[in-house]
Amino acid sequence: MPTYSALTTLPGEDPAQALAAAMERMDPEPTGVGVFEIEDGSGLWEVGAYFLEPPDEVMLEVLATAFGARPFALSELPDIDWVAKVRRELAPVDAGRFFVYGSHDADKVPAGRVPLQIEATVAFGTGHHGTTLGCLLAFDRLLTEGWSPAKVADIGCGTAVLAMAAAATLPDALVIASDIDRVAVDVAEANVVINGLQGRVECLEAAGLAHRRIVAAAPFDLIFANILKGPLIELAPAISTHLATGGRAILSGLLAVQADSVIAAYQAAGLCLENRDDIGEWSTLVLQRT
Template identity: 65%
Template sequence: MSTSYSAFTTIDNKPAAEALGEALERMEPEPTGVGVFEMEDGSGLWEVAAYFIETPDAAGLALLEAMHGARFVVSEIPETDWVAKVKRDLAPVVAGRFFVHGSHDGDKVPAGAEPLLIEAAMAFGTGHHGTTLGCLQALDHLADAGFQPKSVADIGCGTAVLAMGAARLWDVRIIASDIDEVAVDVALANAKANGLEGRIECVEAAGF
């Protein structure tokens, strides 16, 4: 099992943090990714982190520390099968009439529920995030209120869980779009796995 590495520090202003991030991108060996983010604790600090698939150059990091007034914390990141971990850790989600689950929980679907099978994969949308959960609950409430849409668009669909929820409720044209081609492939696979192939049009698109 291979090991990757992270180098993390904080900087007290945005220009300095961005300058350090750009300097990290020029390192050898080159990092696979560099992130610069403002911390959300009101401290005014900025996080700067770089990720490496090879051991980072300690001398190069020390030079950047001296030049930018930073202090890196370097950590090893063991290789993890995140999809397998998600399958183990994510419990089913109940949102109104909807029961979102992985195949490993297929025997737990309650009677009368609308099951939505979502396997752990490289796309957003398992129902655990508050936004997705809230949208599923909104679909449930709309159906209870007798709402009848003419069509449905799930924009930024990820796994297409919302499009599939709509397809369980209404026999109308449903489009699920995402800017990420991987998400579109996942959406198509999920529609097929849920018996909704042909009910949902999955397309790659940037925005509406």
């Protein structure tokens, strides 16, 4: 069965949210509606919806005009198992001591490496993206320098690849992985089992660091946050507060052109920049609370 998409952009979060709410009342009803900030400094927001039937083009035109949005771009998506397609095409990832692979590449794990089995799923973080790769390489470098954090939090964990990297290399550490998305938490829990790390990674559904378990476990020696520029800046005070003195935050999910504004937010929150790595158009930052 084909799926139909309708996408548009408009300035401002409030109008974008209002447009999304109006689209949810369409007939035929969309199966899902999403609102996302375009992280390029333009101030534009993307509103998109998916339909199992062709959407009402006249209604979409009316809604675009009413909310000051660009005309909707309509597409018919082929009936493809995207997870299976991505799984076939993903190659293993070398990230320092870490080797991230799918089950179809289990015979390729080199001796002496830390294997992390991650399947292509609906949750973010297979290691192939420059942001996840950058976080793994930054963590690997700190381990090589002899650093051994005792408490680790992976905020916005997705597949929990970063939390599992910590659990696999720090056998005595407390490791918590959290995500705002329940599906991501379910994926994280499944990956923990697949990698034999039951009891080593505690998976939580939480918005940012607002969970009693995270608050109780603080301060952390290491906090991963591989999310987006906006949430990173918003979480700067909380991440700083939840870090121990001398603790580090490894941040990514941001474009290289966005790095300076994120660095400024964390410096204002009391952290200092220790290292910055750019992989393609993406940046990974290591900051320390001194």
